[in-house]
Amino acid sequence: MKKYPMESIRNFALVGANGSGKTSIAEAMLFNAGVTNRLGKVEEGNTVMDFDKDEIEKKMSISLSVANLEWNKIKHNIVDTPGYSDFKGDLISSLRAVETALITINPVSGIEVMTEQAIKYADSIKCCKAIIINKIDKENAKFNEIIEELSNICEQVVVPVLIPIGLGDKFSGVMNSIIKKAYKGGKEINIPEELQQDVDNWHEKVVEAAAESDDSLMEKYFDQGSLSESEINFGLKKSIIQCNAIPVFCCSATQNIGVKETMNLINHFFPSPKDISEILVTKNGEAESINLGNYDKKLGYVVKSLSEPNFGEIAIVRMYANSLTTGDEIEITEKRAKDKIGQIYYICGRSREETTEISAGDIGGLVKLRNATTSLSITEKGEAIIVKPISFPEPVYWKTIKALSQADEDKIGAALSKITDEDPTINFGMNTETNENIVSGQGEIQIGIVQKRLKNRYNVATKLTEPKIPYKETITGKADAKYRHKKQSGGHGQYGEVYIKISPRELGTGFEFVNSIVGGAIPSKFIPAVEKGIVETMKNGILANYPVVDICVELYDGTFHEVDSSELSFKLAAHHALKDGFMRANPILLEPIHKIQIVVPTENMGDVMGDISSRRGKILGMSQEDNKQVINAEMPLSELYSYHTSLKSLTQGKGYFTQKFAYYQKLPNDLAQKVIEESKRGK
Numbered sequence: 001m002k003k004y005p006m007e008s009i010r011n012f013a014l015v016g017a018n019g020s021g022k023t024s025i026a027e028a029m030l031f032n033a034g035v036t037n038r039l040g041k042v043e044e045g046n047t048v049m050d051f052d053k054d055e056i057e058k059k060m061s062i063s064l065s066v067a068n069l070e071w072n073k074i075k076h077n078i079v080d081t082p083g084y085s086d087f088k089g090d091l092i093s094s095l096r097a098v099e100t101a102l103i104t105i106n107p108v109s110g111i112e113v114m115t116e117q118a119i120k121y122a123d124s125i126k127c128c129k130a131i132i133i134n135k136i137d138k139e140n141a142k143f144n145e146i147i148e149e150l151s152n153i154c155e156q157v158v159v160p161v162l163i164p165i166g167l168g169d170k171f172s173g174v175m176n177s178i179i180k181k182a183y184k185g186g187k188e189i190n191i192p193e194e195l196q197q198d199v200d201n202w203h204e205k206v207v208e209a210a211a212e213s214d215d216s217l218m219e220k221y222f223d224q225g226s227l228s229e230s231e232i233n234f235g236l237k238k239s240i241i242q243c244n245a246i247p248v249f250c251c252s253a254t255q256n257i258g259v260k261e262t263m264n265l266i267n268h269f270f271p272s273p274k275d276i277s278e279i280l281v282t283k284n285g286e287a288e289s290i291n292l293g294n295y296d297k298k299l300g301y302v303v304k305s306l307s308e309p310n311f312g313e314i315a316i317v318r319m320y321a322n323s324l325t326t327g328d329e330i331e332i333t334e335k336r337a338k339d340k341i342g343q344i345y346y347i348c349g350r351s352r353e354e355t356t357e358i359s360a361g362d363i364g365g366l367v368k369l370r371n372a373t374t375s376l377s378i379t380e381k382g383e384a385i386i387v388k389p390i391s392f393p394e395p396v397y398w399k400t401i402k403a404l405s406q407a408d409e410d411k412i413g414a415a416l417s418k419i420t421d422e423d424p425t426i427n428f429g430m431n432t433e434t435n436e437n438i439v440s441g442q443g444e445i446q447i448g449i450v451q452k453r454l455k456n457r458y459n460v461a462t463k464l465t466e467p468k469i470p471y472k473e474t475i476t477g478k479a480d481a482k483y484r485h486k487k488q489s490g491g492h493g494q495y496g497e498v499y500i501k502i503s504p505r506e507l508g509t510g511f512e513f514v515n516s517i518v519g520g521a522i523p524s525k526f527i528p529a530v531e532k533g534i535v536e537t538m539k540n541g542i543l544a545n546y547p548v549v550d551i552c553v554e555l556y557d558g559t560f561h562e563v564d565s566s567e568l569s570f571k572l573a574a575h576h577a578l579k580d581g582f583m584r585a586n587p588i589l590l591e592p593i594h595k596i597q598i599v600v601p602t603e604n605m606g607d608v609m610g611d612i613s614s615r616r617g618k619i620l621g622m623s624q625e626d627n628k629q630v631i632n633a634e635m636p637l638s639e640l641y642s643y644h645t646s647l648k649s650l651t652q653g654k655g656y657f658t659q660k661f662a663y664y665q666k667l668p669n670d671l672a673q674k675v676i677e678e679s680k681r682g683k
């Protein structure tokens with residue numbers, strides 16, 4: 001397999017909304033480069049990138065995949081990503097592995113949620129951007145309107161460099177605004193008269209963007225009103241690399257119009273790994289930037305790890321500095337764990353080609369590594385560097401997961417830990433308060449796929465149910481209580497008596513035990529048993545079997561018996577005294593409240609606000625951002641569990657939210673009554 005120097009590599013990720021044609025564009029590129037000899041179709045399930053069984057069945061990408069091709073001596077590493085917000089973990093991960101985000105737009109639906117999120121994530125890690133407006137052959141496709149919309153939402157200057165000749169069924173070719181030339185069927189043609197003005201206008205824009213990248217170009221542009229072709233090329237590329245300009249292309253992936261011209265422009269204008277030598281890292285926990293040119297250790301990043309029985313275990317890796325070779329010893333920074341490099345491959349969809357190294361700047365696959373899982377960094381021992389760190393979003397969707405057959409219950413943990421290794425946005429763990437296994441993530445589709453994979457890969461059938469709420473119990477009043485535990489059964493008896501005062505503490509401050517016994521009313525050796533009796537009773541709950549929190553128990557008196565008193569007797573006395581006193585001290589249930597931030601299109605505001613209040617939510621503030629509203633609110637967890645589904649349906653999929661636990665608060669009496677009754681029934 002051929003090795004490419006850094007300057008001959010272009011790494012880019014196809015990102016953007018579902019159905020905008022990312023997989024189809026990759027397919028057309030691979031076909032044009034001769035990697036495939038026919039143009040696969042997503043609907044027919046024969047594309048290079050959507051090779052997974054679930055992807056073929058659903059006719060959409062659900063996991064990122066990579067492919068490579070050579071175009072005019074330049075190697076393109078293409079990362080195709082899923083466009084559903086449920087899989088935004090893959091979007092985030094892919095952008096950390098490439099120099100350029102190629103954001104795909106469907107010109108009929110315009111700027112969608114995932115388009116904006118892709119732009120935002122790319123900006124947050126200073127990933128260069130380019131945009132491709134696909135599906136120009138579709139009825140009602142727009143171009144100029146999309147450019148205008150993009151100019152409004154992007155911080156950078158948006159410069160159309162490939163402009164469509166005709167829209168919808170009249171789409172027949174493209175024009176290059178840099179060199180002012182038109183192409184149809186791969187051949188140069190004259191620019192159609194009616195489009196001459198457009199090309200001239202866009203050309204002006206390109207020249208301005210190029211001039212702005214460099215002082216000397218700017219001067220020349222002011223003096224002479226124009227720049228030479230090589231100056232434009234130099235300036236525009238610099239602007240793109242500095243994240244000051246976003247070039248826009250257009251195409252029809254399925255008709256393969258504009259794709260070759262796009263590939264030419266990728267060669268010319270996308271940065272090579274050599275062009276971006278400064279990258280952000282954290283080293284020993286501190287944020288810093290390093291210059292890869294001077295960095296003499298191995299540095300890489302695991303874009304995605306896959307463990308599919310039919311496909312094997314493979315980690316897709318982007319090398320940033322130096323090359324990885326078979327036999328190398330590496331360290332996975334986040335786990336501080338060692339691994340040894342075995343076989344190395346270049347990956348193209350489902351197929352692989354064996355090689356001996358992944359050189360700096362390139363992307364390849366490593367097999368049988370134990371620790372190299374999605375989003376982790378590869379370093380040398382003791383380096384402790386994390387590449388382009390970014391946090392993955394908190395879950396917005398939760399389910400309790402249970403094996404259908406009790407025998408499989410033990411298998412769930414190991415199988416899920418493999419599945420969650422592939423996607424850091426999926427979480428799995430036991431909620432020790434409710435004793436349930438909870439799987440959580442970014443949405444229904446993602447968790448549905450998890451369930452499917454458990455069945456297909458590990459043969460574990462499961463059921464998903466709504467998780468229980470981890471309520472807690474506390475009191476709002478004070479009470480005095482005493483209890484004498486006395487038992488005489490033949491020989492040795494049991495005896496212990498305690499007097500306690502219980503009072504509420506501020507929420508969140510925990511439990512306090514005060515021993516104010518004086519004069520040996522209870523011998524000190526039995527005091528720990530009293531506290532233990534209290535703590536155990538609190539753990540199991542009194543009102544409705546939820547743990548008791550934030551109370552103070554003062555042990556102030558008691559009696560004992562020389563022979564019959566024992567630790568057990570005092571534990572039992574404490575248990576009964578607490579139960580009795582607690583019920584007389586105005587017990588209440590507490591429920592978890594989460595802070596949420598919701599982003600919705602302005603036209604859905606009314607419905608969304610109504611829904612928040614019907615979910616006992618509280619609005620904390622609102623602000624307008626472009627054509628959207630950002631709502632800060634609080635919502636009880638019991639209502640949050642179903643919120644993802646509801647918000648999606650209220651906003652036709654356009655609304656989204658993030659959330660975080662905030663605090664516990666009193667559950668209203670009517671609801672508390674229901675919970676108490678349910679708990680009694682469950683007993």
Ligand SMILES: Nc1nc2c(ncn2[C@@H]2O[C@H](COP(=O)(O)OP(=O)(O)O)[C@@H](O)[C@H]2O)c(=O)[nH]1
Binds near residue numbers: 017041136137253
């Ligand atoms: N008419 C037309 N359809 C397209 C084009 N590109 C993709 N499609 C279709 O749009 C659908 C979604 O495409 P896909 O590549 O899966 O989009 P992705 O979700 O962004 O990967 C598929 O049915 C494609 O055949 C295009 O340029 N023109």
Ligand SMILES: [Mg+2]
Binds near residue numbers: 061080081
């Ligand atoms: Mg796709």
